[in-house]
Amino acid sequence: MLNVRSLRLRLAVWYFCTVAAICALAATGYWFSIRSELNRALDQGLRYRLIGLREFLEDVEPGGDREITSRLNEISQLGELYQVFDADGALIAQSRGLARHGVPQRPPRELGLEIRYGAGGTADFPLRLAWQKVRIGSHALILGVADPQRKFEGVLRAFTTVLLLSTPLILALATACGLWLGRRALAPVARITDDARAITETNLSARLAVPDSRDEMQQLSETLNDMLERIEQSFTRTRQFTADASHELRAPMTLIYTAAQYSLRRERSREELADSMQKILRESQRTTALIDDLLLLARGDAGRESVALTGMDAAPLLREAAEQATAMAAAKDISVSLQLEADALPVCANEAQLRRLLLILIDNALKYTPAGGRVTVRGSANSTDVTISVADTGPGISADDLPHVFERFWRADKVRSREAGGTGLGLTIAKQIADLHAAHLGVQSEIGRGSVFTVRLPNPAR
Numbered sequence: 001m002l003n004v005r006s007l008r009l010r011l012a013v014w015y016f017c018t019v020a021a022i023c024a025l026a027a028t029g030y031w032f033s034i035r036s037e038l039n040r041a042l043d044q045g046l047r048y049r050l051i052g053l054r055e056f057l058e059d060v061e062p063g064g065d066r067e068i069t070s071r072l073n074e075i076s077q078l079g080e081l082y083q084v085f086d087a088d089g090a091l092i093a094q095s096r097g098l099a100r101h102g103v104p105q106r107p108p109r110e111l112g113l114e115i116r117y118g119a120g121g122t123a124d125f126p127l128r129l130a131w132q133k134v135r136i137g138s139h140a141l142i143l144g145v146a147d148p149q150r151k152f153e154g155v156l157r158a159f160t161t162v163l164l165l166s167t168p169l170i171l172a173l174a175t176a177c178g179l180w181l182g183r184r185a186l187a188p189v190a191r192i193t194d195d196a197r198a199i200t201e202t203n204l205s206a207r208l209a210v211p212d213s214r215d216e217m218q219q220l221s222e223t224l225n226d227m228l229e230r231i232e233q234s235f236t237r238t239r240q241f242t243a244d245a246s247h248e249l250r251a252p253m254t255l256i257y258t259a260a261q262y263s264l265r266r267e268r269s270r271e272e273l274a275d276s277m278q279k280i281l282r283e284s285q286r287t288t289a290l291i292d293d294l295l296l297l298a299r300g301d302a303g304r305e306s307v308a309l310t311g312m313d314a315a316p317l318l319r320e321a322a323e324q325a326t327a328m329a330a331a332k333d334i335s336v337s338l339q340l341e342a343d344a345l346p347v348c349a350n351e352a353q354l355r356r357l358l359l360i361l362i363d364n365a366l367k368y369t370p371a372g373g374r375v376t377v378r379g380s381a382n383s384t385d386v387t388i389s390v391a392d393t394g395p396g397i398s399a400d401d402l403p404h405v406f407e408r409f410w411r412a413d414k415v416r417s418r419e420a421g422g423t424g425l426g427l428t429i430a431k432q433i434a435d436l437h438a439a440h441l442g443v444q445s446e447i448g449r450g451s452v453f454t455v456r457l458p459n460p461a462r
């Protein structure tokens with residue numbers, strides 16, 4: 001069934017209206033130009049007859065008015081429409097044809113030697129008239145000739161009938177053409193719609209057929225396919241994330257469950273119970289930290305994580321973080337050093353977020369660097385950027401693993417990361433914070449040669 005709001009029908013209606021408007025304009029134009037052509041032909045005929053009448057009267061001169069009248073009477077037998085007036089406008093002679101139709105017409109005043117045309121006659125018998133002042137011998141005369149206005153009316157009527165009959169036919173054809181063109185033009189759209197309808201979340205890897213037409217339809221199919229590609233990737237990422245998150249949450253929950261079950265199975269000593277409670281506490285803390293991280297990332301994904309950035313100096317923040325790292329590193333026999341290569345590190349940032357980013361990088365460096373190692377926190381500034389880096393002498397990251405370090409839940413060594421209290425989300429959160437600051441977070445690393453994580457923030461003074 002034809003949908004009244006369909007593009008196809010609307011195109012057909014537009015097409016119909018356009019053709020109807022063109023037809024109406026063309027028909028009116030043709031009608032008026034034909035009528036003016038016919039009037040011109042009528043005037044031409046009148047002109048020749050005026051000339052004929054004058055030549056005819058010139059022939060009878062110098063006999064006077066009597067001869068003119070007799071000549072006119074002679075011609076009036078042929079049914080011609082003539083009038084002759086004297087210079088004062090008094091009728092001298094008139095053909096019978098004119099007399100019968102309630103004419104004479106008064107000649108116009110101020111008539112010159114030029115031929116003047118006009119309309120006259122009665123409502124039943126409209127006339128087209130031509131006048132001219134002539135001098136024949138000693139007489140100044142006004143000659144008038146007339147022709148029935150309706151002489152060519154039959155032609156005009158026939159033409160009008162043809163127009164009235166052919167216009168609806170043309171319009172009917174235009175409507176049919178409009179509908180057919182609409183169907184042809186929109187057939188690819190209907191195909192794309194069918195294909196797209198068949199794609200659901202269960203077969204997101206299916207793609208639309210791309211016609212090799214190098215036109216808008218090909219562009220549309222390719223654009224939709226690109227969009228499907230992005231949707232599929234996002235779907236896969238979300239699925240993976242949900243699976244990973246469930247898995248990550250399951251591990252501590254299993255430990256909590258086992259510890260509780262162990263405590264309750266039979267009578268336990270105070271030490272055994274304390275040990276179980278310690279385990280439960282540790283795993284609960286880990287779960288809470290994981291849930292906090294997940295919530296933070298989810299808010300970032302939803303675009304709700306907007307932070308107020310203010311102009312500040314990052315140097316004190318680096319000093320504070322380095323001090324904190326020194327305290328944390330003491331137990332592991334790792335030395336921490338701070339290198340500030342500028343007096344001030346002007347940045348536009350959110351202090352709490354920037355501190356968190358720094359702590360994630362420092363925490364990782366301390367976590368993965370073995371005893372005896374070294375962690376260096378460095379800050380420098382130039383006219384365009386402020387660069388903060390955290391370098392360590394740890395195990396490094398292989399070239400194959402480097403592209404994955406910022407992915408959610410990715411860890412080079414799952415067991416080691418978990419043992420060290422990692423959730424696999426630290427660097428993802430660090431990246432999110434860097435993005436919120438329009439900063440670039442990158443890493444350089446090589447197996448056995450340590451890692452350098454670098455944050456490059458735009459210098460607000462630039």
Ligand code: ADP
Pocket residue numbers: 364365368392394395396397405410411412413417418421422423424425426427428451
């Ligand atoms: P995690 O909680 O596991 O530390 P992150 O997202 O912070 O999660 O880091 C992801 C992975 O990147 C880590 O598991 C580790 O394999 C690797 N990584 C991060 N920082 C370092 C580092 N300084 N040295 C070596 N490997 C690192």
